[in-house]
Amino acid sequence: DQQVKQNSPSLSVQEGRISILNCDYTNSMFDYFLWYKKYPAEGPTFLISISSIKDKNEDGRFTVFLNKSAKHLSLHIVPSQPGDSAVYFCAASGSHTDKLIFGTGTRLQVFP
């Protein structure tokens, strides 16, 4: 039972354009969502998070949007840079649990 889903295994975007990574969840008990970036041979790096009491959180080039009614969140990267090329994981947690539940990841490639 995959509670957090990232349905796009890969995404290719030109440098300078917007990258949009999507994530869906099924458990309405989740109340906190996080995005991580992972380079090969490294651990996931925390990027940005959002609480369910908000619908948007912004940090520099990264913005996360949350649509609770649709159980959907997205990460926007503007402008995309070649160094953003990595695997991006969406994760969720809830007040009922201390663990993070991850999606399967989306590989982003930013080309010149």
Next chain:
Amino acid sequence: DAGVTQSPTHLIKTRGQQVTLRCSPKSGHDTVSWYQQALGQGPQFIFQYYEEEERQRGNFPDRFSGHQFPNYSSELNVNALLLGDSALYLCASSLGSQPEQYFGPGTRLTVT
């Protein structure tokens, strides 16, 4: 500011053997979680330690056990290794019940 560190980086073991992985949390953090990441998948929660006690456990058999020391560092032990235990093992640290977890570089375990 030291981040999360893990040792060893790589490990090769034979089926039936036992292995111990080690983790030191980020400075100031008191909570350690362990995750298993299989190829092409997102990290899967194994368990979390806080105040030297296992606070929560994921869907992993009793062959997986852990420990947290008074200095907040932690060990993950896996007994009777199976081929399917081959994976990247990630340690993450956090402060109390804060949802943001910060990951180490991982230990790549190969079971032959």
